[in-house]
Amino acid sequence: MADQNTRTQPMMRLLPVWLFLFLVVTTATSSHAADVSPLVISRLIDQRLGSDTTNQSQFADDAEFLRRVTLDLAGRIPTIVEVHDYLSNTSESRRIEAIDRLLHSGVYYRNMATFWRRAWVPQADTPEFDTITADFERWLVHRLQKGTRYDELVVEILTLDHDNNVQASTTPVGFYDANLSKPENLAASATRAFLGINLDCAQCHDHPFSRWTREQFWQTAAFFAQPHTNEKSQPPKVRIPDTKKEYEPALLTKTKIEWPQKLDSVSLRLILVDWMRANEEQLLAKNAVNRLWAHYFGEAIIEPVDDLSRDEVQTGERAQLLNDLSAAFIASGYDLDMMTEGIVSSNAYRLSSSPQSTNKGSKPDPDAPGPFRITRATVRGLTGEQLYDSLLTAASLPSERSDVGSGGSERSQRSEFASRFYIENSFSAERSISQALTLMNGSFVNELTTKQGNLMLASILSSPFMSSDEQIDTVFIAALGRHARDAELKVVKQSFDSYTNTTRESHLGNLFWVLINSSEFNTNH
Structure with missing residues (x-):
């Protein structure tokens, strides 16, 4: 008995220290990532969807996964080097390594800046507000690279003092410019972009099946009105156009507002943002x-x-x-x-x-x-930006530039191409006739089928050590992110052999053209 007490005493002495450290750490990080990690999130998803017991045969193969995750994180297909490195990696952690590499690349931030700009300022996809895109995305790339929290990005946008000649390239003033700085436009955009609430119908009338009223719309709009210059403590009012009805700011949940001693446009909108973060519906x-x-x-x-x-x-x-x-x-x-x-x-x-x-x-x-389950991946159409950058990547041309939004001709070509291939929903996107013709006969694509406009083709054509099979396979890897299958290799070689008067450059250029016009290239699958 004495021996047992002797053995347990050291542990009893250590327990309070361990408990103290545990309480200090969890208390200090309770509002951050105390018990959350990517692994916890992925397990939560798989348990909820029933994919924690998915059979290995139902997973995408290595080439498919690398292409998918590169398109989603980097906004382009993987390079030839990235494909070779990944397919030769036999480590069990190769997926995590690839994800980590992409998440810490500059192109990831650029891609996600486009994604969030499109969610928050969709007006910039129209010719009228196209000039907003570059500056807003430049600001967002900078903030994402610094690891800015999502809620802080929202705060920075909605509390910007945009009346004091702020710089468009270093601030999110484009959000206000795209909404013409009108309270009603800003209210509709802010609730849709940051809360997933559609107040559009409530702007004009009460809808019988809507949760939100016209009064609530204009009360929200009042947060974006300019407070009275001679009455700083008094909330402003907005008037419904062509009526005499006026409304002061009020939160959608009717939460009582404690007005600050000094009220300006920034402190007024901060009330709205604080409510967004504290709202019980999250x-x-x-x-x-x-x-x-x-x-x-x-x-x-x-x-x-x-x-x-x-x-x-x-x-x-x-x-x-x-x-x-x-x-x-x-x-x-x-x-x-x-x-x-x-x-x-x-x-x-x-x-x-x-x-x-x-x-x-x-x-x-x-x-x-019934249960919510995902048993196979959804085939998605590429956005205009993904398609443009993937075409350059397939041709071994640089797509990751430091001059994003610089206003040069290169940026204009990308912007114009992306606008032409704009899609609303990736899972239901279909190519129009004009888009298909652009991919088949456009000058940009035609240039990519020549060694003068395609570094990949120029490289393999100038290599004296590559066999015909290796050249064909390299084109497949460049365009589709995978090796050519035996049947494909056989068909391509037969096609080449049947046109004896065609040059090797034309053969490989034609193959490249066929692959980039295929559904496999034009979708994320």
Whole structure:
């Protein structure tokens, strides 16, 4: 008995120290990433979707996964070197290594800046506001590279003192310019972009089936009005056009507002932002997670993404998954990179898009009964930016530039191309006739089929040690991110042999043209 006490005493002495350290650490980090990690997030996803027990045969192969995750994180297909390195890597951690490499690349921040700009300032996709795009994305790239929390990005946008001649290239003033600085426009855009609430109909009338009233719309708009210059402590009022009705600022939940002693436009909007972060429905976090999910899976957890507050989507497995992920996002300190890594590290993200899967593929119905499951990946159309950058990557031309938005001719070509190939929803995108003709006969694409405009072709044509098979295979790797299959190699060689008067450059240029016009190249699968 004495021996037993002797053995337990050291542990009893250590226990209070361990407990003290545990309490200090968890208390200090309770609002950040105390118990949240990418692994926790990915396991949560797989448990909720039933993909934690998915059969290995249902996963995308290595080449498919690398292409998918590179398109999603970098906004382009992988380079020849990246494909060779990944396919030769036999480590069990190769997926995590590839994800980590992409997450710490400059092109990841550029890609996500475009994604969030499109979610927050969709007007910039129109010719009228095209000049806003470059400056807003430059600001956002800088903030994302610094690891700025998502909620802090929202605060910085909505509390910008845009009346004091701020610099467009170093601030998010484009959000105000795109909305013409009108309170009603800013209210509609802010609630849709940051909360997933669609107030558009309420601007003009009360809809019988809508949760939000016209009064609530204009009360929200009043947060973007200019306070009276001679009455700093008095909240401003906005008047509905062509009426005598005026409204003061009021929160959508009717929460009582404690007005500050000195009220200006910044402190007024800060009240709105603080409510967004403290709101019990967690719509700020839910909206961000729902949009990220749509980016990586092609379809949001809750559709449409700008109508999250409907009563009928507050229950069910989809709502529960979104609740769980949003809680993890908040616990991580609104860490976008952590949430992204958790999503793309999950088994659900790894699933193959092969039609042999039992899932027939359908648009999600948030009201449908039964479990929420993903049994195969959704085939998605490439955005204009992804397509442009992927074409350059396939040709071994640089697509990761330091002069993003510099106003040069190169930027103009990318912007014009991206606008021409703009898509609303990636999972339902279809090529128009004009888009198809541009890919088949456009001057930009035609130039890529020559060794003068394609460094990849020039390199293999000038290499004296590459066999015919190796040249063909390299074109497949460059365009499709995988080796040519035996049957494909046989057909291509037969085609080459049947046209004896055609030069080797023309043969390989024609092959490149065929591959970049294929559905395999033009989709993320």
